[in-house]
Amino acid sequence: MDKKQLRVVFMGTPEISAYVFQAMIDDGYHFVGLIAQPDKPIGRKKEIVPVPTKIVALKHHIPVFQPLKIRLDYEFAKTLKPDIIVTIAYGQLVPQGLLDIPTHGCLNLHGSLLPALRGASPMQFAIINGLKETGITLMQMIDKMDAGLLYATRKVVIDPEETMTSLVEKFKVVAKDLILTELPRYIDGKLPGTPQDENLVTFAPLIKPDSEHLNLALPVQSVVNWTRALAEHPGGYLFDQETKIKIYKARVANALTTVPLGTIVKADKEGLLIQGSNGQIAILELQKEGRNRVDFKAFINGNPGLVGRILK
Numbered sequence: 001m002d003k004k005q006l007r008v009v010f011m012g013t014p015e016i017s018a019y020v021f022q023a024m025i026d027d028g029y030h031f032v033g034l035i036a037q038p039d040k041p042i043g044r045k046k047e048i049v050p051v052p053t054k055i056v057a058l059k060h061h062i063p064v065f066q067p068l069k070i071r072l073d074y075e076f077a078k079t080l081k082p083d084i085i086v087t088i089a090y091g092q093l094v095p096q097g098l099l100d101i102p103t104h105g106c107l108n109l110h111g112s113l114l115p116a117l118r119g120a121s122p123m124q125f126a127i128i129n130g131l132k133e134t135g136i137t138l139m140q141m142i143d144k145m146d147a148g149l150l151y152a153t154r155k156v157v158i159d160p161e162e163t164m165t166s167l168v169e170k171f172k173v174v175a176k177d178l179i180l181t182e183l184p185r186y187i188d189g190k191l192p193g194t195p196q197d198e199n200l201v202t203f204a205p206l207i208k209p210d211s212e213h214l215n216l217a218l219p220v221q222s223v224v225n226w227t228r229a230l231a232e233h234p235g236g237y238l239f240d241q242e243t244k245i246k247i248y249k250a251r252v253a254n255a256l257t258t259v260p261l262g263t264i265v266k267a268d269k270e271g272l273l274i275q276g277s278n279g280q281i282a283i284l285e286l287q288k289e290g291r292n293r294v295d296f297k298a299f300i301n302g303n304p305g306l307v308g309r310i311l312k
Helices: 015-026 052-059 076-080 122-128 164-187 220-230 296-302
Strands: 007-011 030-035 040-042 047-049 084-087 106-110 133-140 150-157 236-240 243-254 264-268 271-275 280-288
Touching: 007 015, 007 076, 015 030, 015 052, 015 164, 030 052, 030 076, 084 164, 106 164, 122 133, 122 164, 122 220, 133 164, 150 164, 164 220, 220 236, 220 243, 220 280, 271 296, 280 296
Parallel strands: 007 030, 007 084, 084 106
Antiparallel strands: 040 047, 106 133, 133 150, 236 243, 243 280, 264 271, 271 280
């Protein structure tokens, strides 16, 4: 396989995609186009900022395409005459008409060990489900969510205090290794592919904004897992009356149930504890709406009279 002769289209949007995209460029692949999600307003000023993969593409003078809905707008891809499309974290379902264009098909780097955790949020749900191990699968893209042939995998260990942010850093490196090692073998016909066992399929649905509101009625370990899965961005939150408080780091403190759900039972230099459904949760890092992110000691110092307040 001659990397420089292979016409590749890359599909991806966030930072993890940009990392893999740059690694493939550095490795000598010839990209004829990038397909990414549209740019969106960022921050309080709502400034339009290019998505991470677009920044990489523009730096290397690679044409950029950002259709609002790829299912309705993909005819441009025919003019690119791609040999293969490589995707990681693009963010939309890809239609069969686009999948049929490249001569060598379309490959996706999916953030789980398929057939487990098909869907939009596999890394988050690996943490939410309390898994100790997950991984990345190089797979065939078909017009059914994450259901194509499996070509290769790499495992990733999930540490006990792993957050989504730290897990993405691990995935970036592993995804780069996987695609750089296995893509040449795929092109040369050395990866025949294995069908997925439909009996082992589980799902990781898109995490919507209302899911960022932490549910204290869940078991305390589940609340902590959700906190980890939403950190550092966007951050899970609770309400102190009408004030939103984002929780960035927490752990299970004990198995005591002494006061109503959500009650702050302790707020001193030793800890900030709230009552969960089957135990108490220690809040370690948090951010009150309109304030800076702080550790629990700084939060307690700036917010007297916390004991007895109820977070919901």
